[in-house]
Amino acid sequence: xxxxxxxxPDPRRHVVILGGGFGGLxxxxxxxxxxxxxxxxxxxxxHLFQPLLYQVATAxxxxxxxxxxxRQILRKQANVTVLMDEALSVDLELRxxxxxxxxxxxxxxxxxxxxxxxxxxxxxxxxYAPGLKTLDDAFTIRRRVLxxxxxxxxxxxxxQRQAWLNLVVVGGGxxxxxxxxxxxxxxxxxxxxxxxxxxxxxxxVLLVEAGPRLLPALDPSLSDKARRQLExxxxxxxxxxxxxxxxxxxxxxxxxxxxxxxxxWGAGVAASPLGRTLGAPVDRAGRVLVEPDLSLPGHxxxxxxxxxxxxTQPDGRPVPxxxxxxxxxxxxxxxxxxxxxxxxxxxxxxxxxxxxSLATIGRMAAVAQFGRLKLSGLLAWWxxxxxxxxxxxxxxxxxxxxxxxxxxxxxxxxxxRIVTGxxxxxxxxxxxxxxx
Amino acid sequence: xxxxxxxxPDPRRHVVILGGGFGGLxxxxxxxxxxxxxxxxxxxxxHLFQPLLYQVATAxxxxxxxxxxxRQILRKQANVTVLMDEALSVDLELRxxxxxxxxxxxxxxxxxxxxxxxxxxxxxxxxYAPGLKTLDDAFTIRRRVLxxxxxxxxxxxxxQRQAWLNLVVVGGGxxxxxxxxxxxxxxxxxxxxxxxxxxxxxxxVLLVEAGPRLLPALDPSLSDKARRQLExxxxxxxxxxxxxxxxxxxxxxxxxxxxxxxxxWGAGVAASPLGRTLGAPVDRAGRVLVEPDLSLPGHxxxxxxxxxxxxTQPDGRPVPxxxxxxxxxxxxxxxxxxxxxxxxxxxxxxxxxxxxSLATIGRMAAVAQFGRLKLSGLLAWWxxxxxxxxxxxxxxxxxxxxxxxxxxxxxxxxxxRIVTGxxxxxxxxxxxxxxx
Numbered sequence: 081x082x083x084x085x086x087x088x089p090d091p092r093r094h095v096v097i098l099g100g101g102f103g104g105l106x107x108x109x110x111x112x113x114x115x116x117x118x119x120x121x122x123x124x125x126x127h128l129f130q131p132l133l134y135q136v137a138t139a140x141x142x143x144x145x146x147x148x149x150x151r152q153i154l155r156k157q158a159n160v161t162v163l164m165d166e167a168l169s170v171d172l173e174l175r176x177x178x179x180x181x182x183x184x185x186x187x188x189x190x191x192x193x194x195x196x197x198x199x200x201x202x203x204x205x206x207x208y209a210p211g212l213k214t215l216d217d218a219f220t221i222r223r224r225v226l227x228x229x230x231x232x233x234x235x236x237x238x239x240q241r242q243a244w245l246n247l248v249v250v251g252g253g254x255x256x257x258x259x260x261x262x263x264x265x266x267x268x269x270x271x272x273x274x275x276x277x278x279x280x281x282x283x284x285v286l287l288v289e290a291g292p293r294l295l296p297a298l299d300p301s302l303s304d305k306a307r308r309q310l311e312x313x314x315x316x317x318x319x320x321x322x323x324x325x326x327x328x329x330x331x332x333x334x335x336x337x338x339x340x341x342x343x344x345w346g347a348g349v350a351a352s353p354l355g356r357t358l359g360a361p362v363d364r365a366g367r368v369l370v371e372p373d374l375s376l377p378g379h380x381x382x383x384x385x386x387x388x389x390x391x392t393q394p395d396g397r398p399v400p401x402x403x404x405x406x407x408x409x410x411x412x413x414x415x416x417x418x419x420x421x422x423x424x425x426x427x428x429x430x431x432x433x434x435x436x437s438l439a440t441i442g443r444m445a446a447v448a449q450f451g452r453l454k455l456s457g458l459l460a461w462w463x464x465x466x467x468x469x470x471x472x473x474x475x476x477x478x479x480x481x482x483x484x485x486x487x488x489x490x491x492x493x494x495x496x497r498i499v500t501g502x503x504x505x506x507x508x509x510x511x512x513x514x515x516x
Numbered sequence: 517x518x519x520x521x522x523x524x525p526d527p528r529r530h531v532v533i534l535g536g537g538f539g540g541l542x543x544x545x546x547x548x549x550x551x552x553x554x555x556x557x558x559x560x561x562x563h564l565f566q567p568l569l570y571q572v573a574t575a576x577x578x579x580x581x582x583x584x585x586x587r588q589i590l591r592k593q594a595n596v597t598v599l600m601d602e603a604l605s606v607d608l609e610l611r612x613x614x615x616x617x618x619x620x621x622x623x624x625x626x627x628x629x630x631x632x633x634x635x636x637x638x639x640x641x642x643x644y645a646p647g648l649k650t651l652d653d654a655f656t657i658r659r660r661v662l663x664x665x666x667x668x669x670x671x672x673x674x675x676q677r678q679a680w681l682n683l684v685v686v687g688g689g690x691x692x693x694x695x696x697x698x699x700x701x702x703x704x705x706x707x708x709x710x711x712x713x714x715x716x717x718x719x720x721v722l723l724v725e726a727g728p729r730l731l732p733a734l735d736p737s738l739s740d741k742a743r744r745q746l747e748x749x750x751x752x753x754x755x756x757x758x759x760x761x762x763x764x765x766x767x768x769x770x771x772x773x774x775x776x777x778x779x780x781w782g783a784g785v786a787a788s789p790l791g792r793t794l795g796a797p798v799d800r801a802g803r804v805l806v807e808p809d810l811s812l813p814g815h816x817x818x819x820x821x822x823x824x825x826x827x828t829q830p831d832g833r834p835v836p837x838x839x840x841x842x843x844x845x846x847x848x849x850x851x852x853x854x855x856x857x858x859x860x861x862x863x864x865x866x867x868x869x870x871x872x873s874l875a876t877i878g879r880m881a882a883v884a885q886f887g888r889l890k891l892s893g894l895l896a897w898w899x900x901x902x903x904x905x906x907x908x909x910x911x912x913x914x915x916x917x918x919x920x921x922x923x924x925x926x927x928x929x930x931x932x933r934i935v936t937g938x939x940x941x942x943x944x945x946x947x948x949x950x951x952x
Binding site: 124125126142143144145147148149151152154155156161162163164165181182215216219226227230233234271273274275276277474476477479480483484487491493495496497498499500501 | 560561562578579580581583584585587588590591592597598599600601617618650651652655662663666669670707709710711712713910912913915916919920923927929931932933934935936937
């Protein structure tokens with residue numbers, strides 16, 4: 081294939097980036113002013129602003145508000161070619177990436193394929209408890225939640241009806257907290273006047289966390305504040321409570337069954353399977369243990385960044401799997417490459433700059449931590465809102481998202497309560513369709 | 517089931533409306549000030565503004581911009597219960613509707629389940645040439661079109677590449693004209709700078725019509741203007757050209773094969789299958805031949821309205837299957853019922869008031885006909901734009917749709933170019949999911 085063939089006569093260095101998330105895009109942008117030839121491969125056609133994905137799942141935003149075509153983002157950067165394809169494996173010796181539809185030779189490889197949800201060996205749970213990593217995941221959750229209320233409205237048996245009105249969120253990290261808070265808001269404020277038989281206010285939103293506190297990445301005082309804000313919104317929080325089974329009737333909390341027809345998964349994260357094909361040691365979640373400069377041990381021409389990389393900070397704490405860390409890694413790789421190409425091979429260990437952590441809980445409720453400064457409640461929510469809208473890619477998106485939020489704020493309406501599609505197996509949605 | 521049980525002790529008249537489109541909603545709204553008990557059944561949870569559906573298919577609008585939850589639309593009308601369910605058949609003797617999840621007894625029944633696309637006996641074509649009636653249809657078309665350009669970018673063989681860049685639209689009615697014009701615009705203006713190997717400007721959009729002119733519902737002079745506007749946009753229009761075969765490699769135009777990996781269907785319309793279960797005569801498309809007052813022959817308590825009804829105007833012309841006609845029929849049925857309940861049983865034959873016909877062709881191009889007044893080009897486009905945005909349900913939608921249009925107008929960008937999901941069989945998407 082001309083332009084990305086192993087035998088291409090193009091004399092420029094070829095940088096192949098796998099993954100168009102925050103990390104991969106930061107590398108491409110960082111190399112805009114070089115003469116490198118860049119190929120960015122993603123199995124989806126869009127970059128996704130994952131921090132707001134829970135809003136698509138809970139019908140507050142439509143998909144195009146938080147996603148933008150990779151081609152559109154990169155259209156002005158002439159040294160980038162975008163390929164919609166799936167990377168299957170890497171041949172480190174021959175410097176080739178095998179794709180579903182072809183093959184690419186690289187001079188430099190950046191692997192930034194991220195993470196997906198993990199069920200800790202209970203893969204059968206995925207059917208009953210969808211996780212939230214892609215737009216298709218968000219549509220599945222939206223459909224399940226909206227149809228649960230529809231089914232409750234049709235149910236004569238009070239116990240069965242309540243099982244449709246019981247919603248369980250597994251996992252007390254940011255995703256679980258955001259989903260639980262928003263679901264409680266929908267049940268209490270958005271839906272009540274719309275049903276004639278079932279009362280959405282009878283819905284129970286249960287947030288289950290195996291560990292001793294919510295949001296373990298934040299300061300314990302904020303974990304406690306988050307729990308109290310959730311409880312004020314009507315969420316029941318159970319800490320130190322492991323989920324031991326999930327099926328279509330509900331969950332087992334330790335030895336106690338809890339009837340719930342809707343279970344959402346915010347618990348585990350596993351790195352992209354591509355990490356394990358690189359031959360380097362990986363941690364328990366499948367993240368690649370990289371050198372301090374983010375390169376693959378023994379392969380200075382290969383970098384692993386973002387959620388797929390396991391990096392330890394000088395203070396011994398791991399770099400968290402968040403968007404700012406992925407962006408910083410991407411910028412660092414671009415800087416390392418530019419220095420190398422100038423002849424400067426000084427090693428540059430990656431240092432994570434913590435710009436703060438935020439988690440939103442519901443309408444006007446959030447927690448935030450910036451170094452020693454800790455915020456919660458209304459002020460944290462405003463900081464969260466402004467930070468997230470400011471980082472959205474594309475002016476139009478920012479405008480529409482602001483409009484949507486203002487609308488939802490004043491009316492309690494969530495405009496994207498549209499059920500489409502049917503439940504397809506989630507793994508099918510993550511492959512490039514062979515069409516037609 | 518209490519509230520909609522055959523043995524309900526509720527003494528109020530029970531009006532059951534099947535279908536939450538323009539017709540069904542008009543009946544519900546028209547009976548707001550009565551003491552009738554109304555149950556509105558739809559297999560989807562949303563009302564769809566179908567005149568703008570082609571904009572979702574061509575990535576100009578997101579789904580929630582043109583769809584609103586039925587419960588939200590009707591939440592303030594306390595005498596309406598909304599059920600998300602599918603009507604399977606009607607027992608006219610016992611006055612019962614069989615639903616997928618239950619049964620309803622009615623005193624008055626309004627059947628407004630609309631139409632779907634028809635393949636004139638070639639059901640196998642549906643796989644290769646999706647039609648456009650639902651949001652899921654629109655997502656399928658969006659995915660096929662966007663992936664065709666992705667595949668063209670990956671194709672080495674020039675003939676194969678061109679087959680991915682050839683797009684065929686079958687049928688020269690409003691849907692076909694709108695799709696063809698917008699696709700040409702996307703190929704010429706939206707995509708060119710985003711691809712490095714295939715040139716989207718090499719795309720051919722072919723609009724094929726078996727009859728002698730486009731937009732047969734309009735005046736012949738406008739058909740001709742529409743053809744010329746399409747050709748100016750780069751669409752190749754072939755009239756008097758029957759499609760005799762469709763498969764995954766292209767179409768047969770009479771005896772001539774035309775290679776195209778993307779074929780879209782805008783040709784045939786068939787009435788909802790529920791029409792044939794009513795025992796009354798139907799026309800060739802399955803539309804029910806109703807009495808002048810829109811009631812079912814021999815059953816004054818049953819009405820059939822909208823695209824499912826075959827009504828002839830006094831001048832012998834059929835009432836067209838358009839949104840304004842469905843709304844007028846719905847209002848008429850509500851008025852008839854209210855008169856009857858007052859004791860006034862004067863027959864009220866339905867008269868269609870033609871407020872004009874519009875079809876948009878592309879950016880700044882449209883044709884319009886209001887009685888003897890005929891417009892085309894820029895002025896017609898403005899009339900079309902204002903009329904469509906004005907009729908959108910919900911203030912927020914109107915605002916967002918205007919914003920989207922202004923954005924697309926100035927930038928040529930189409931923000932919803934997001935590929936999600938995989939190709940599920942279209943018929944699967946139209947059934948209520950049994951969840952999980």
